[in-house]
Ligand SMILES: Nc1nc2c(ncn2[C@@H]2O[C@H](COP(=O)(O)OP(=O)(O)OP(=O)(O)O)[C@@H](O)[C@H]2O)c(=O)[nH]1
């Protein structure tokens with residue numbers, strides 16, 4: 001090139017040429033243009049880069065439009081409709097044995113293969129657990145950069161909306177690289193696992209300035225919180241630190257795109273050589289954060305234990321209604337843990353059993369007090385048998 005250019009310009013040109021990501025490429029090209037020589041001899045070069053910039057911007061605009069059309073058009077590619085009493089996503093690196101595990105506990109016949117990425121899209125299957133159905137969803141193998149685009153991103157968006165994430169760790173190979181990539185990709189997709197979401201409560205208000213309560217629960221000073229809020233241009237807010245809160249938890253609470261999902265770990269290929277040692281390593285490193293269940297699909301080991309661990313992590317309970325003088329219903333009503341009689345009554349028949357509620361009798365076979373008469377606000381327990389009467 002005849003034009004005399006500066007070393008900065010040359011360096012920037014290199015950066016620009018090496019950048020593939022479209023939005024970033026535009027930024028780098030803009031930087032390049034700002035460093036381009038101004039003299040007449042460089043006019044053509046500048047003109048060429050400007051044309052290039054226009055082309056890239058048009059390209060980006062087109063891509064974004066396509067994205068919008070795809071979303072707005074309601075295409076449900078990669079979206080899994082929730083069914084059953086709860087949904088669990090299996091997240092792991094490719095070949096970790098996700099499909100084999102699902103096949104072992106459902107009627108599904110997912111492709112099991114020793115080549116990578118045999119499962120290419122989020123794939124649901126139904127697991128029957130006694131009298132309820134739980135939906136298992138295999139997500140395509142996670143790899144570094146999954147969260148950025150394409151199928152990986154799609155998979156993570158399913159994981160964002162699920163009821164429970166099962167981290168699938170292959171016990172036939174090193175666990176640390178698997179854990180690292182899974183945890184970092186979920187984290188970068190703004191999915192927080194087993195985190196206390198109620199540690200800090202945020203209330204955006206119209207006036208009143210910055211109001212901070214419970215600062216003694218925060219890992220820092222009031223001044224730091226003020227500074228952080230001001231830097232984010234927040235002028236009016238109520239922040240309540242209800243339990244011990246780290247700075248990251250505060251940042252997460254301020255970020256509407258962060259989601260909190262219950263999680264557990266399933267070890268696979270527990271029959272493989274070295275799997276016992278790797279399971280022990282997994283326990284040492286992660287049992288404080290996660291419940292961990294080792295399994296073998298090949299040898300059909302621990303599958304029941306795993307299914308019930310999944311149930312526990314869905315935070316649901318089953319209650320059975322009963323008409324006096326008859327047997328209890330075979331199919332349970334499934335409710336979130338913490339539900340009360342009114343929630344169950346509302347599911348049976350709101351007008352009759354809530355609005356015209358007379359009383360409820362709870363039968364707990366294993367309890368000392370087998371029958372108790374209770375009101376609408378009485379907390380339910382797993383396995384409760386419920387007799388409702390109305391006026
Ligand atoms: N020894 C042993 N091998 C297993 C077990 N489960 C799966 N495998 C093997 O591991 C390989 C991968 O199994 P898949 O079930 O396809 O794994 P996946 O995680 O669904 O893989 P992708 O969908 O391709 O990402 C296959 O060769 C299986 O035969 C197990 O319990 N024990």
Ligand SMILES: [Mg+2]
Pocket residue numbers: 098099100110111112118119138
């Ligand atoms: Mg698979």
